[in-house]
Amino acid sequence: MKFNLKFIPYTIRNTLVLGIILIIVSSIVGFLVIKKVKIYRELSAEKSKLELRLTEIDQILPDNEGEKRITEALRLLDEKQRSQEKIVTKEDFPTDTYEYLIGLSNRGPGRQKFDFEIENTGTQVGEFSSNHYLIKGAGHIRKLVDFINEIERQTRLYTLENLNIFSQSVIRRDTVFFTFDLKSYFSSNGLDLEKIPYKNLDKENIKYNPFFPRIHPIYMKKSDKYLINIDAAKMISLTKDMVILQYNGQMKVLKHGDRVMFGKLYRIDWKKQIAIFKINKIGITETKILYLK
Numbered sequence: 001m002k003f004n005l006k007f008i009p010y011t012i013r014n015t016l017v018l019g020i021i022l023i024i025v026s027s028i029v030g031f032l033v034i035k036k037v038k039i040y041r042e043l044s045a046e047k048s049k050l051e052l053r054l055t056e057i058d059q060i061l062p063d064n065e066g067e068k069r070i071t072e073a074l075r076l077l078d079e080k081q082r083s084q085e086k087i088v089t090k091e092d093f094p095t096d097t098y099e100y101l102i103g104l105s106n107r108g109p110g111r112q113k114f115d116f117e118i119e120n121t122g123t124q125v126g127e128f129s130s131n132h133y134l135i136k137g138a139g140h141i142r143k144l145v146d147f148i149n150e151i152e153r154q155t156r157l158y159t160l161e162n163l164n165i166f167s168q169s170v171i172r173r174d175t176v177f178f179t180f181d182l183k184s185y186f187s188s189n190g191l192d193l194e195k196i197p198y199k200n201l202d203k204e205n206i207k208y209n210p211f212f213p214r215i216h217p218i219y220m221k222k223s224d225k226y227l228i229n230i231d232a233a234k235m236i237s238l239t240k241d242m243v244i245l246q247y248n249g250q251m252k253v254l255k256h257g258d259r260v261m262f263g264k265l266y267r268i269d270w271k272k273q274i275a276i277f278k279i280n281k282i283g284i285t286e287t288k289i290l291y292l293k
Contacts, residue, residue, distance in 0.1 A: 086157040090190040092131050094118050097158075097184055101135070104150040107198075112139050112147040119181070128187040136179040144178055146203055151182070155196050159183045218281045220261070227261045228252055230277050235290040238268060243275045243290075263288070 089096075098116050105112040114137035121131045139147075144165070151160055163180040228247050236251075237244040243265065245252045254265045254275075263279035266287075277288040 087155050087196055088128060088157050088190040089184075089186045089196065090188065090192055092129075092184040092186040094121065094131065094133070096193060097131065097133060097182070100156065101151075101182075103198075104154065105147055107146075107150060112143045113137050114139075114147075125185065128185050128190075130186075131184045133182045133184075134179065135182050136177075138175060138177045140174050141176050142174075144176060148180075149201060149203075153201055154199055157185045159185075224259075224261050227259055228254070229261045230263075230279065230288050230290065233290070235275055235292055238270070238273065238275060238292060240268065240270045243268060245290075 094116075101114070101116065105114065114135050117134040117136075119132040119134050123130045123132065148160065148163070151158055159182075161181040161183065163178070165176050165178045167176055228245060233245045233247040233252070235243060236246050241255060243254045245254065254260070256265055256268060258265050260277060260279075262281045263277055263285075265275060266278040267276045268274075269276065273292040275290045277290070279286050279288045
């Protein structure tokens with residue numbers, strides 16, 4: 001009997017595909033983490049041998065020149081061990097991770113606020129243990145990017161999964177909601193928390209919020225309501241440098257680049273006797289032309 005995917009409902013088929021992808025991604029992450037742990041343990045074993053050798057030499061020949069060489073080799077090995085991209089800690093309690101995240105959120109200007117929830121603890125993943133936390137909150141997109149960058153690139157080994165980001169509102173266009181799963185990894189052969197240094201990382205420059213919808217409902221800034229509404233204005237005169245409008249029973253003068261409601265005066269065409277405005281109400285810039293009447 002042949003098995004035909006065509007007869008499987010789309011929801012079940014998509015679930016099967018997503019399940020297979022999840023298994024593959026989890027396997028890759030597990031492999032990379034195990035590899036890091038193996039490198040760290042090899043360095044730890046080499047370091048222990050050098051420390052033992054140094055003790056033996058110190059007991060036999062305390063003034064021997066070989067002690068200096070081994071001490072220097074031990075120092076270089078210690079630096080190499082610390083310079084590993086990721087380091088597994090000896091233990092991780094929820095309070096440890098919470099305080100660590102607070103420290104990361106305070107690095108740089110401002111502070112990323114977040115809620116911290118414990119999903120489960122002590123899960124065995126290969127040769128090490130793992131704690132699972134849920135992080136969620138809201139904040140400025142630039143601060144969130146810095147926060148995630150710190151978690152991903154600092155020395156302590158965490159994996160950040162299932163990241164969800166979405167814009168909060170049209171009014172607060174630089175503010176986003178976020179949720180993500182955070183998993184810590186630790187082992188009895190890991191390094192003590194206080195021995196893991198912080199890295200000084202460069203900040204990412206985010207010029208705008210990529211999660212803010214480009215097309216959105218009409219939103220008027222507070223400052224815009226005091227500006228001229230081109231839809232309700234009439235042009236009564238113009239020169240090469242200025243436009244004179246009649247608006248709400250008053251005479252208003254605009255020059256190139258002056259702001260109006262939802263936009264600005266873009267250009268004056270003296271030959272055609274028109275004023276060209278660029279207006280953006282819903283995320284799409286439109287051209288509005290006023291003719292001399």
